[in-house]
Each structure stands twice: as C-alpha cells, then as structure tokens.
Amino acid sequence: MTAHRMYLFKGFERFWHWAQAALIIALLVTGFQIHGYLHWFDFSTAVQVHGYLAWALVTLWIFAIFWHFTTGEWKQYTPTFDKIDKMILYYIWGIFFKQRYPHHQWIRHKHNPLQRLAYLWLKLMVHPLVWVSGALLLLYSYDWLPHMPLGLAVNEVAWAHTAAAYMLLFFLIAHLYLITTGKTPLTYTKAMITGWEVARDEVEPESVASKTGA
Amino acid sequence: MPRIGLDARRPAGAQARNSVAADLHIRHGQARAGDSSSQSTPRPRRRGQAINVLASLMLAASQPAAAFAQPAAHDDAATKVAAVTRPMSVPQETDGYVGTRTPQDHKDFKQLQGPFTTPEQVTQACLSCHTQAARQVMSNIHWTWKAWDPKTKRIVGKNEVYNNFCVSPISNEQFCTVCHIGYGSTDPNTFIPFSQRAEDRVDCLACHDQTKTYRKIPFIGGNPAMEKIAVRPGCNEVYGTDKPYVLPEDLPQIAKSVGPPTRYTCGLCHFYGGGGDGVKHGDLDSSLDEPSHDLDVHMDAKGLNFPCQQCHQSGDHRISGRHYTIDAVPVSDAFLRGAPHNGNAVTCQSCHSETPHHRNDDITALVAGTLNMHTRDIACQTCHIPEFARGSLPTKLDWNYATAGKLAPNGSPLVMVDKRGWNTYWGVKGSFAWGVNVVPDYRWFNGTEDWLHIGDKARPDKNGVVAINQIEGSATDGKSRIWPFKISRNNQPYDMKTGTLAVFHSFGFDDDAFTMAYDWKKAITVGMKAANLPFSGEIGFEKTAMYWPITHMVAPKSKALACRDCHANNGRLQNIDGVYIPGRATDHQPWIERIGLLMAALACVAVFLHGTIRVAMWLRRKF
Numbered sequence: 001m002t003a004h005r006m007y008l009f010k011g012f013e014r015f016w017h018w019a020q021a022a023l024i025i026a027l028l029v030t031g032f033q034i035h036g037y038l039h040w041f042d043f044s045t046a047v048q049v050h051g052y053l054a055w056a057l058v059t060l061w062i063f064a065i066f067w068h069f070t071t072g073e074w075k076q077y078t079p080t081f082d083k084i085d086k087m088i089l090y091y092i093w094g095i096f097f098k099q100r101y102p103h104h105q106w107i108r109h110k111h112n113p114l115q116r117l118a119y120l121w122l123k124l125m126v127h128p129l130v131w132v133s134g135a136l137l138l139l140y141s142y143d144w145l146p147h148m149p150l151g152l153a154v155n156e157v158a159w160a161h162t163a164a165a166y167m168l169l170f171f172l173i174a175h176l177y178l179i180t181t182g183k184t185p186l187t188y189t190k191a192m193i194t195g196w197e198v199a200r201d202e203v204e205p206e207s208v209a210s211k212t213g214a
Numbered sequence: 215m216p217r218i219g220l221d222a223r224r225p226a227g228a229q230a231r232n233s234v235a236a237d238l239h240i241r242h243g244q245a246r247a248g249d250s251s252s253q254s255t256p257r258p259r260r261r262g263q264a265i266n267v268l269a270s271l272m273l274a275a276s277q278p279a280a281a282f283a284q285p286a287a288h289d290d291a292a293t294k295v296a297a298v299t300r301p302m303s304v305p306q307e308t309d310g311y312v313g314t315r316t317p318q319d320h321k322d323f324k325q326l327q328g329p330f331t332t333p334e335q336v337t338q339a340c341l342s343c344h345t346q347a348a349r350q351v352m353s354n355i356h357w358t359w360k361a362w363d364p365k366t367k368r369i370v371g372k373n374e375v376y377n378n379f380c381v382s383p384i385s386n387e388q389f390c391t392v393c394h395i396g397y398g399s400t401d402p403n404t405f406i407p408f409s410q411r412a413e414d415r416v417d418c419l420a421c422h423d424q425t426k427t428y429r430k431i432p433f434i435g436g437n438p439a440m441e442k443i444a445v446r447p448g449c450n451e452v453y454g455t456d457k458p459y460v461l462p463e464d465l466p467q468i469a470k471s472v473g474p475p476t477r478y479t480c481g482l483c484h485f486y487g488g489g490g491d492g493v494k495h496g497d498l499d500s501s502l503d504e505p506s507h508d509l510d511v512h513m514d515a516k517g518l519n520f521p522c523q524q525c526h527q528s529g530d531h532r533i534s535g536r537h538y539t540i541d542a543v544p545v546s547d548a549f550l551r552g553a554p555h556n557g558n559a560v561t562c563q564s565c566h567s568e569t570p571h572h573r574n575d576d577i578t579a580l581v582a583g584t585l586n587m588h589t590r591d592i593a594c595q596t597c598h599i600p601e602f603a604r605g606s607l608p609t610k611l612d613w614n615y616a617t618a619g620k621l622a623p624n625g626s627p628l629v630m631v632d633k634r635g636w637n638t639y640w641g642v643k644g645s646f647a648w649g650v651n652v653v654p655d656y657r658w659f660n661g662t663e664d665w666l667h668i669g670d671k672a673r674p675d676k677n678g679v680v681a682i683n684q685i686e687g688s689a690t691d692g693k694s695r696i697w698p699f700k701i702s703r704n705n706q707p708y709d710m711k712t713g714t715l716a717v718f719h720s721f722g723f724d725d726d727a728f729t730m731a732y733d734w735k736k737a738i739t740v741g742m743k744a745a746n747l748p749f750s751g752e753i754g755f756e757k758t759a760m761y762w763p764i765t766h767m768v769a770p771k772s773k774a775l776a777c778r779d780c781h782a783n784n785g786r787l788q789n790i791d792g793v794y795i796p797g798r799a800t801d802h803q804p805w806i807e808r809i810g811l812l813m814a815a816l817a818c819v820a821v822f823l824h825g826t827i828r829v830a831m832w833l834r835r836k837f
Contacts, residue, residue, distance in 0.1 A: 036783060036797040043777040043797060048581065087241055096831045143569070143587040155794040159803040166810025173817040177825065 007057050009195040013073070016064045017192055022058045024168060033167050051141070054134055061131070076111055084113040095181060122171055132166035134156050229708050300362050312403070320776045321470040328466030333438050334414040336469050341413060348413035350531035356395050357408055357416070359383075365662040369540045373712075375665040378682050378704035378758040379488035381608045382668060385744035389721035392452060393483040396418045396436025402723050406435070419465075421479050422472040427465060429454040430482075433723065438463040447626070451490050471724065477513060478503050480522045488702075489643070491608040496652060496700035497766040501605020509605050511770050525560050535560030540661045540763055543695050570594070576771075591793055593659070593695040595765050596786075597775040601651040602700055602764050608636050608648035613704040616755040618644035627732075631661040642729040644705075654698030654764050656787055660687035663761070667809035671713045671757060679703075680715070682760040688790020696790055700762040707734055709742075711750035715758070717741040731783040 009017070026160065030050040032038045041049075068074040090099060091114070116136035136157050139145035148157055179188040256480050320326055325339040341348055356362050360371035368374075372383050372390075383390035387405035391398055398414045399405050406415075417436065419428045430436045431443060432452055439460045445453045453460050485491060485500045492499030504515040512520040526535045562570070571577070571585040588597070603609040620628040620641050628643025636648045664684040666672065672680040686695030707716040718741035728737035734753050742749035780787045781797035794801050 034781075034796045035802075036781075036799055043781045044581075047584070047796075048578075049778070051580065096827050098835070100637055122748075141584050141587055143583040153794075155801060155803075158794050158796065158801075162803065162808045163810065166806065166813065169810070170813045170817050173814060173821060177821040180825075181828075 005196050007195055009192055009199045010071075011064075011195070012067055013196055014192060014193075016060065016067070019060055020057070020064075023053050023060065024172065027057065028165065028169060028172070029133050035162065036166075047141070051138055052054050054138055058131070058135075077116055077123065079116055079120055084117075087112055087114045101112075117153060118171070118174075122168075126164050126167045126171065129160060130168065133161035133164060137161060252758075265616060267524050289312065291301040298368065307514065320472050321358075323423065323470070326469040326472075326625075328469070330469070331465075332440070332467040333417065333419070333465065336465055337414040337416055337418055339469065340418045342473075347418070347531060348416045351395065351416045352408075352411075352413070354532050355536060355538075359394070359408065361536070363538055363665075365539075366664055368665070368667065368789075373668075376668050376682050376715050376758075377488075378702055378760045379610075379721055381706060381715070382401075382741070382745065383394075384717050385741040386434060386721045387720040389432045392430050393487070394436050397437050400437055401432040402433040404435075419468055419472070420482070421475045422475075423468050423470045424473045426478050427466050428468050429460065431460060432721070438465070439772055445550055446638070450630075451486065456516060459773055474521065475523060488610065492603060493610040494563070494702070495766075496602040496609040496702075497599065497762075497764045498608050498730075499603065499605055499607045499609065501607050502766065505605065505767075507770060508773060509769075510767050512768060513766075525564070528559065533639045537763070538663075540659075542662075543660065543693055566594070572621070588720070593687075593697045596654075596656060596696050596698050597767075598771070598778075599654070599698055599764050600769055600773060600775050602698075602767055602769055603650045603652050603655055604769070606650060608634075608650045609652065609700065610646055611649045611652065611700075611703065612647035613702070613706075614646075614755075614826055615644045615645060615706045618642065618728070619734075621732075627729075641732070652700065653786070656696050656698055656789050656790055657685050657700050658687035658694040658790065658792070659691055659697040660691055660693040660764065662686040666715070668717060668745055669714055672708060672758075674756065677757075679759050682758055685761045696787065698764040700764055702762060704758045704760075704762040705755045706758055707738060707753050708756045709738075709748075709750050710752040710754040712748060714747060714752070715756065716749075717745040719744070731806050 026107075027050060029038060029040065030046045030053065033040055033046040034043065034050060041047075050085065050173075051094065080164075136148060136152075137154075140154065142149065142155075148154055180186075182188040187197065227776055257739060259723070310528045310715075323343075324341055326336075330336050330339075335792050351357050358371065359373050359699060360363065360369055376382060380386065388398070388402050391405070394408070394413055395417045396408060397417055398404075398411075412744060419438070428438060431439050431767050433446075434443070434451070436810060442462065443453075443460050445455060445458050445460060458740060478557075481498070481500055481503060484495070485498050485502065486493070486550070486670065488494030488499075492501075502513055505513045507514040507517055512518050512524070526533050528534065566715070568589060569586040570589070571582040572577040573582050577585070581705060617639070618641065620639070622628045623643070629641070630639035630645075631639045637646060638648075639645045666680065666684075674680050685699070687697075691727065705733065706715060716734075716738045718728055718734070718737040719726050720741075722730065724730050726733075726736045726740045727823075728734065731737070735751060739749055739751075775786065778797075779785055781795060783797075783799050785798065787793075787795060788798070807833065
C-alpha cells in the first residue's frame with residue numbers, strides 16, 4: 001500500500017460546500033412546504049425562512065464565484081469526455097468488483113469526467129434557473145417588482161423554479177449516494193471535512209485482475 | 215366614475231364645512247347684518263372661526279328677538295355677541311363635523327317645541343331653517359329608490375330589479391315603505407308615488423332621531439304612530455316593539471333632540487332589510503349598534519366608535535357608497551380625506567391606501583411588502599372579514615317560497631323554530647336556513663353587477679339557478695379583485711310560460727295578499743298587474759341566487775385570515791382561477807410534478823439497487 005494524501009479541498013471551499021449543502025437542504029424543505037407537499041411549519045414561517053435562506057445562498061454564491069475565478073478553480077469544471085466511457089463502466093460494473101478507479105485524481109483534476117459534467121450541469125443550468133426564477137419570485141413577493149419581466153406569467157416563473165428544485169432534489173439524492181463510493185463509504189465525507197483525501201490510484205492491480213480475469 | 219357624482223371633486227370634509235356655513239347663511243337672514251359687518255373687517259383667519267361666529271349668531275337668532283337685534287357694528291362685535299349670548303357650548307372646528315354630537319343643540323329652538331299633530335309639521339319646522347334639505351333628500355337614492363348604473367347603462371333600484379327576499383316592493387309599497395324616508399298615505403291601500411310627494415313628506419326624523427324611540431310603521435305609509443296602533447301578529451320586529459301595540463310618538467321630544475345619523479338610525483332600515491334583523495346583508499345586523507372590537511374594529515363602541523357616515527361620507531344629503539355602484543378596484547392612490555381628488559371616501563383605500571401594511575411589532579417590512587403584494591388581486595375585505603354574521607345574530611342563507619302556506623291547527627300560519635331558536639318555517643313566507651359566522655364565497659369582481667330587472671326573462675345557469683345580480687369580473691380584465699360574498703338563495707315563484715320571475719302581492723290587509731290568503735295565483739295576479747307584466751297563471755318555482763358583497767364587520771388584524779387559509783389545498787380560494795397560489799396543487803404544472811417526482815423516485819430506486827449490490831458484493835468478498 002503506497003497511499004499518499006492530497007490536500008484537495010481548501011478552507012473556503014469546504015465552508016462553501018457545507019454552507020451550501022445546509023442551505024439547499026433547508027431551501028428544499030421550506031420550498032416543498034410552500035409547494036404544499038410538506039406540513040412541518042406554518043406557511044408564513046416557511047415563506048419567510050425560504051426568503052432569508054435565499055438571500056444567504058445568494059451571498060454565498062457571490063463569494064464562491066469570486067473565489068472560483070480568483071483561484072482559477074473554475075477550471076476544475078471544464079468538461080471533458082476523455083475516459084468518460086470508462087467512468088460509466090466503472091460505476092455500473094467495476095465498482096462492484098473493486099476494480100481500479102479509472103480516474104487519476106490529483107489536485108488539478110480532482111473531479112472525474114462524470115463529476116465535471118454533473119457539476120457543470122448544476123452550476124450552469126440548475127443554479128441559474130433556480131436563481132433567476134427565485135429572485136423574480138422573491139422580489140415579486142416583496143412587492144418590489146410590479147410585474148414579471150418579458151411578459152412572463154407568475155405561474156410560469158414558479159414552474160421554472162419548481163423544475164429547478166426537482167433537479168436539485170435529484171442531484172442531492174445522487175450526490176448523497178455517490179459520496180459513499182470512495183475507498184471506504186466515509187472517505188469522501190472525511191475529505192470534505194478535513195480537506196485531505198487518501199489517493200486511491202495505487203490499489204493492488206493483481207487482486208483486481210484475478211477477480212475480473214483481465 | 216366616483217359614486218357620489220359632483221361632490222366627488224370636492225373634499226368631503228371641506229364640503230361638509232361649507233354646507234354648514236351655507237346653511238347658516240341661508241337659514242338666518244337675520245344674522246346677515248352681523249355677517250356683513252364682519253365682512254367689512256379683516257376676514258377671520260380660519261374658516262372654522264367664521265363658522266363659530268356664524269354659529270353663535272345663529273344661536274343668538276334662536277334667542278328672543280332682542281338678542282339678534284343687537285347691532286354687530288365693529289370688529290369684535292360678532293365675537294362679543296357670541297360670547298354674551300352663547301347659551302351653551304358651541305362645538306369647535308376641532309370637534310369635527312361628524313361626531314356623536316350635533317353641531318347645534320336643537321332643544322331650545324322654538325320651531326321644534328310642538329305640538330305636532332302630523333309628522334309633516336315636523337318636517338316643515340326643519341325646512342324652515344334647512345331650506346334645501348328636502349330637495350337634497352329627494353334627489354338621492356334614499357328617496358327615489360333609483361340609481362343610474364353607468365356600467366350596465368340601466369336604471370337600478372329597489373323598484374327596478376328583483377331581489378330574492380320579498381322579491382319586489384311593487385304592490386307591497388305600503389309595507390315596504392316602512393323603510394322609505396318619506397311620509398305616505400295612512401290608508402293601507404293607497405300608495406303615493408315618491409315623485410308625487412311634497413317636500414314636507416320627507417322624513418327627517420328617520421335618520422336624525424337621537425332618542426332611539428322613533429319608529430316608522432308599516433301600512434300607514436311609513437309614518438310614525440300618531441295614535442295607538444295594533445301590531446300585526448308576527449310582525450313585532452317591524453313595528454319595533456314586543457307589545458301587541460305601538461303608542462303615539464312624542465314628536466316634539468324627538469324633534470328637539472335631532473342630531474347626525476347614528477348606527478342605530480341607519481340600522482333601523484339597513485340592519486333589518488329582507489324582513490328582519492340580519493336577514494339580508496350578512497355583514498349588517500343590529501349587533502353593530504354597539505359592536506365589540508372583535509366584531510368591527512372601526513365601529514367598536516368602546517374604541518373608534520365610527521358612525522356609518524365616517525366612511526359613507528356625505529354632503530348635501532348625498533351619501534357615498536352603495537351596493538349598486540361598487541368600486542371593486544379603487545384606482546389611483548389613497549383617496550385621503552380632504553385631498554382634492556377625494557372621489558370615494560367609502561373604500562378601505564380611502565384611509566388605508568393601496569399599500570396598507572407596514573412594519574410593526576408583528577411583521578417585518580418584508581412581510582408587510584408581501585401582504586401589500588396581495589392587494590393587487592385581493593380586496594381588503596377578503597382577508598379582513600374572515601366570516602360574516604359574527605355578531606351572534608344569524609343571517610338568512612336560504613329561503614324556499616315553495617313550502618309557504620301551511621297553517622297551524624288553530625288556523626294561524628305555522629311557525630317552526632329550531633333548537634337554536636332560529637325560525638326555520640313560517641307559513642306566510644316558507645322555509646328558511648340561517649347561519650352565523652359564515653365563511654363567504656369568493657369571486658372575481660370588477661364592481662359590475664348585471665341585475666335581473668323586473669320583467670327580464672330569467673335565464674338559469676347550468677345548475678338551474680337564476681342569478682338576481684350576476685357578478686362580473688375575471689383575473690384578466692385588469693379591473694377585478696377577489697371579493698367575499700354572501701350568497702342568498704331562494705326558490706321563488708315564476709311564470710312557467712313567460713319565464714319571468716313573479717312579482718307578487720305579499721303584504722296588505724286585502725284578500726289578495728299572500729300573507730292573508732296564502733293563494734299564489736291571486737297574489738301573483740295582483741303583483742304582475744301592478745308591475746305591468748303579463749301573467750299566464752302557470753306557476754312554477756325557480757332557484758335564485760343573490761350576491762351580497764361583504765364589506766362590514768371588519769375584524770381586528772389578529773383575526774384576519776392567515777396564509778394557510780388560502781395557501782393550501784381546498785383553501786378559501788380553491789375555486790378562484792387566474793392566480794398562482796403557492797400551496798394549492800391545482801396551480802402546479804402537472805408534467806413538472808410527474809417528471810420531477812419520477813426522477814427523484816428513480817434516483818432512490820437506483821441508489822437502493824446499486825447500494826444493495828455493492829453491499830452484497832462486499833459481503834461476498836469478505837466471507
């Protein structure tokens with residue numbers, strides 16, 4: 001075992017991740033309450049909390065965007081299809097047999113190609129959709145915005161917001177499961193807490209080969 | 215158009231003050247000497263002072279002749295006269311024009327000392343000073359029972375349209391005019407049309423009585439009792455007594471104590487419309503005589519204690535605000551009192567503006583903004599009148615004429631009372647259903663009501679119900695808000711051949727009256743003849759619905775509707791279309807919900823399967 005440790009997640013990145021995780025989960029809960037699916041709090045409380053959380057998330061995003069661009073970390077999300085077939089194969093087959101993880105993880109490429117695409121989809125499609133539709137609804141609800149722009153109807157904006165919320169929910173479910181797919185189920189979680197991750201590229205190849213017959 | 219016509223261009227307060235001044239000029243020619251002399255001197259700084267001076271002079275005029283014969287020759291004279299001869303404290307401008315006190319105490323006026331042998335003599339005494347009052351009254355809907363509805367371009371009014379209580383005053387005038395502010399014929403069979411009445415037929419006391427003893431009596435033309443009169447059995451509420459008779463009125467006593475209308479005087483007609491206390495409106499009943507804070511924050515007897523005219527601002531005997539010409543969406547900003555564009559003092563917005571919610575101890579500025587956002591689509595009344603008939607008096611919700619006519623074994627009309635003490639059947643009227651604390655029905659409403667006019671062919675809707683006043687409005691017309699309504703229902707006679715609702719002769723001492731003979735054919739024949747309508751003789755019964763916009767009984771803010779009352783499935787606004795109400799499933803985009811929930815479910819299933827295989831393989835590797 002020649003494992004070595006890498007410092008993958010810097011302090012701000014971890015704060016951003018966990019704060020965003022908490023905010024999004026709370027927004028989903030209050031949001032689905034407003035939507036009529038949960039009845040955990042009073043409607044008025046849910047609406048107010050949802051609004052405050054939204055402001056907090058917007059603030060966080062502003063810092064995060066600044067951080068991404070000033071540190072160059074945005075490059076982590078540049079899409080690549082290189083070895084993507086191997087990644088897919090790994091997740092639907094190889095993972096069950098402890099096959100070698102096809103992505104060589106290192107500090108400049110900490111996300112595998114599937115992760116990159118997923119996060120890119122999240123950041124370029126879901127987040128803008130939820131942000132723009134949410135901001136419109138929030139301003140409308142504060143009576144700061146007399147009409148929806150571009151001739152949009154309130155229900156259309158609300159539907160867009162709902163669709164984005166479902167995408168986030170889908171992402172959340174997948175994400176919560178996939179973080180258990182590290183070397184041990186808690187490897188990734190620990191990494192996101194401490195910043196340090198044990199690199200997994202030096203798994204004994206012979207044991208894999210013997211099981212898969214490769 | 216603002217509903218009070220020409221007055222709309224003048225601030226109500228100023229108008230009221232002007233009319234006081236004008237009145238004083240006119241009714242006391244004697245005082246002119248003092249008045250003109252004071253005009254030759256520097257003008258009083260404030261109009262209020264002028265009024266006080268004039269008022270004092272007027273009081274002086276009511277004293278023995280020597281008092282007003284004093285010349286008021288120089289600057290201070292007028293004030294001096296006032297100071298010397300002022301027999302009682304004269305209200306100051308700061309007291310306000312409309313209040314519990316009359317601007318003038320009338321008790322010493324010699325014209326009002328009586329004796330009066332007819333009520334018309336009281337009116338003559340009133341008109342001897344208030345020379346324009348009768349003409350003003352006779353031009354207003356309280357007298358004419360007619361109004362022009364600019365929206366439907368038709369004349370509306372009690373005699374013009376149907377209702378689904380006693381259906382129409384036509385052929386029942388001698389009973390119905392118990393609520394007309396005029397004096398008619400004391401012969402139960404003779405009705406004098408309003409347009410043919412002299413000025414002294416105006417009933418000043420009906421509105422200006424302060425003693426709460428003045429009563430207009432049915433079948434004598436709405437005159438007060440001048441002799442002992444027997445109460446018609448079962449009609450004690452209309453005669454205003456629980457005894458079997460009414461005694462003659464003490465007219466001088468009433469005349470001497472006149473003052474501005476009170477909730478009680480307005481309520482004598484407006485609380486008892488439709489045949490009894492609370493029957494008609496649902497938001498108006500005698501519980502508003504002395505309402506609690508919970509019942510109505512504005513009329514709260516121990517609080518603001520508003521009289522009706524605090525909102526129904528009036529001037530020259532024109533009273534603002536009425537059912538026939540409702541402003542569902544008051545345009546422009548707040549119609550604040552005294553502002554030159556004060557068009558419609560009777561709306562909530564008149565005082566509270568279009569953005570009435572502000573940050574306070576209970577809500578943040580953001581919540582206030584959110585509540586204000588709702589005013590785009592929702593009338594104030596919808597949230598702030600959570601239920602009507604909240605004063606523990608029931609309002610009539612359903613009436614069925616088809617069952618009328620049953621008699622008790624002793625031959626008198628059958629009366630049935632339920633265990634709450636509510637009258638559920640009366641032989642002369644039919645069966646009833648009542649309710650207290652009733653949740654309103656909600657509709658988009660733009661202020662236009664398409665009334666069913668006498669003689670119009672009734673057109674039942676798909677449920678077989680004829681709308682007496684079709685409420686108009688929609689989410690998209692830009693003129694509507696969601697309003698609360700009481701819906702009064704009836705099952706009332708109609709001519710099966712012509713399809714018109716029947717006008718029938720209900721009340722009278724003659725044998726054709728339904729309440730005497732219980733014979734629909736006779737009653738309708740007389741009624742239709744009086745209404746100049748054909749009658750085939752084939753009688754059926756047709757369901758009708760009448761909409762009453764709810765606007766009184768405004769609850770304290772803590773009792774207003776909460777978010778969840780509408781933001782939920784099957785909430786108050788479940789059947790309102792055209793608005794997106796978060797929390798109401800019918801506003802969801804069904805495909806987004808289906809796909810979204812399906813994707814979430816598939817993700818869960820995938821996680822479960824994938825995880826199960828992983829665990830299984832791990833176990834296999836391990837053991």
